[in-house]
Amino acid sequence: MPQLPGSSLAVKRISASPDPAPSIRTAGPEFAKLIDISRCIGCKGCEVACKEWNELKVEPTRNFGSFQSHQDLSADTWLLMRFTEIEVDGDLQWLIKKDACMHCEEPGCLYACPAPGAIVQYENGIVDFNPDKCIGCQLCISGCPFDVPRFSAETHKVYKCNMCVDRVEVGLEPACVKTCPTNAITWGTKDDMVALAEQKVDRLKDRGFEHATLYDPSGVGGTHMMYVVPHGDRLVDYDLPEDPTAAPGALAALAGLKQLGMGVMGLGLLGTALHYLKYGPEVADEEASDPASPEPGSGPDAENT
Amino acid sequence: MSRLERFTYFERVVHWTLGLSFLYLLMTGLAFSHPRLFWITVLSGGGQTARFLHPWIGMLFSVSLGSMFFIWAKDMRLESNDRQWLMAVRAYATRQKDGVPPAGKYNAGQKLFFWAMTVLGVVHLASGIPLWMPAGVLGIGPFYGGTVNTMRLLHYATTLGGGGLLIVHVYLGTVAYPGTLGAMLHGRVSRGWARLHHPRWEKEQAGD
Numbered sequence: 001m002p003q004l005p006g007s008s009l010a011v012k013r014i015s016a017s018p019d020p021a022p023s024i025r026t027a028g029p030e031f032a033k034l035i036d037i038s039r040c041i042g043c044k045g046c047e048v049a050c051k052e053w054n055e056l057k058v059e060p061t062r063n064f065g066s067f068q069s070h071q072d073l074s075a076d077t078w079l080l081m082r083f084t085e086i087e088v089d090g091d092l093q094w095l096i097k098k099d100a101c102m103h104c105e106e107p108g109c110l111y112a113c114p115a116p117g118a119i120v121q122y123e124n125g126i127v128d129f130n131p132d133k134c135i136g137c138q139l140c141i142s143g144c145p146f147d148v149p150r151f152s153a154e155t156h157k158v159y160k161c162n163m164c165v166d167r168v169e170v171g172l173e174p175a176c177v178k179t180c181p182t183n184a185i186t187w188g189t190k191d192d193m194v195a196l197a198e199q200k201v202d203r204l205k206d207r208g209f210e211h212a213t214l215y216d217p218s219g220v221g222g223t224h225m226m227y228v229v230p231h232g233d234r235l236v237d238y239d240l241p242e243d244p245t246a247a248p249g250a251l252a253a254l255a256g257l258k259q260l261g262m263g264v265m266g267l268g269l270l271g272t273a274l275h276y277l278k279y280g281p282e283v284a285d286e287e288a289s290d291p292a293s294p295e296p297g298s299g300p301d302a303e304n305t
Numbered sequence: 306m307s308r309l310e311r312f313t314y315f316e317r318v319v320h321w322t323l324g325l326s327f328l329y330l331l332m333t334g335l336a337f338s339h340p341r342l343f344w345i346t347v348l349s350g351g352g353q354t355a356r357f358l359h360p361w362i363g364m365l366f367s368v369s370l371g372s373m374f375f376i377w378a379k380d381m382r383l384e385s386n387d388r389q390w391l392m393a394v395r396a397y398a399t400r401q402k403d404g405v406p407p408a409g410k411y412n413a414g415q416k417l418f419f420w421a422m423t424v425l426g427v428v429h430l431a432s433g434i435p436l437w438m439p440a441g442v443l444g445i446g447p448f449y450g451g452t453v454n455t456m457r458l459l460h461y462a463t464t465l466g467g468g469g470l471l472i473v474h475v476y477l478g479t480v481a482y483p484g485t486l487g488a489m490l491h492g493r494v495s496r497g498w499a500r501l502h503h504p505r506w507e508k509e510q511a512g513d
């Protein structure tokens with residue numbers, strides 16, 4: 001593969017930060033990983049490379065009647081090849097999904113996160129978790145339209161694929177890309193990968209996969225992990241959401257409500273302060289019982305009638 | 306000068322458990338909601354500790370709220386007199402007591418505060434559980450994005466209501482009406498205080 005430029009970790013977005021992003025660097029290239037599912041042979045070398053590079057604990061597993069290594073992603077398993085067997089036009093089809101973080105351009109996890117700096121997005125498109133700042137609230141899990149982040153009951157923090165940010169930073173491709181023996185996974189600038197994907201889709205269509213498509217969902221502003229999907233009409237069977245979004249409506253409503261809440265409470269404090277300045281304390285008169293206020297005496301009687 | 310007992314020891318303990326837990330929840334909740342207030346979590350041992358404690362203190366809050374409900378619900382029933390009191394709330398707030406019907410043990414404002422806090426508290430608890438354990442609890446869940454977002458909205462809306470009411474409650478209970486805080490601290494109020502704020506209740510006490 002051609003030599004890639006190193007990618008500075010200039011920060012584009014920071015979770016729970018009211019301040020503008022700190023980067024003053026001119027935007028470098030955005031990178032993307034392209035998965036050509038039609039070329040995957042199911043070797044799971046990428047899973048091993050992911051564990052190895054990121055020094056993640058090996059999780060014992062068992063045969064549960066699938067070619068799949070583990071049943072689900074976990075805090076220690078950031079990449080899982082999912083194998084779904086379905087019937088298409090009377091033929092068995094093996095649908096493969098490389099389940100890992102999609103590195104959305106509009107990251108729902110980052111928008112949902114209340115801990116300043118726990119999630120950052122770099123200019124190169126990588127969305128990275130910083131466990132040091134994570135408070136373990138798991139709102140990122142709810143914010144993710146792809147159900148990717150996983151909570152660790154051990155550390156009470158959330159983890160996911162970081163696109164081997166420590167490799168990308170110095171001009172290397174992610175570990176899964178490097179190890180893939182069939183070039184089912186390719187790495188490059190987002191523009192190059194989209195162009196390559198379009199060629200791949202055209203070739204698949206020539207081979208009879210008339211629904212072949214590029215999966216780069218616009219609801220999340222596009223992703224930095226994209227798929228070439230042979231059966232583009234069966235996205236649901238691949239476990240790929242048809243129209244994922246970062247729930248902008250709900251988040252905007254929440255942001256509006258928060259402004260309103262602070263306004264109401266601020267006005268409440270101001271209002272009580274002004275009320276006190278105008279009316280002061282209402283001190284009870286301990287001496288006079290009758291002459292000061294005849295109402296308390298006559299009140300109940302008046303009401304009983 | 307004789308003093309009247311307004312709140313029992315048990316009532317005071319329950320009230321302050323509720324009040325202090327409310328304050329903790331409000332402060333940490335605001336910290337989670339507003340990045341500029343995130344520093345408040347430092348006062349609670351850091352973000353992760355605050356996130357861990359918030360729901361447990363919420364449990365304490367819920368139990369005290371439930372206890373308070375059973376202690377006071379009977380006294381808080383709205384009567385026809387309360388309607389007139391509410392009509393005259395403007396006169397009450399501007400200290401023109403002539404137009405305000407005399408209150409019993411609790412005036413209509415206090416009663417509405419009680420019912421509003423109860424309803425808000427229940428919604429707050431219900432919306433908080435999916436946020437606490439998004440993976441599910443007791444066979445309910447897991448709770449996904451849409452549900453969690455709705456619950457966040459509800460959780461914040463009830464905070465807004467409860468926080469606003471709390472400000473008024475604290476103001477009236479402390480500096481605005483001297484002698485009121487004592488009722489909740491040591492339980493007793495003076496005759497004059499009772500005559501001024503709760504004349505019908507004062508009469509009932511005098512009859513004893």
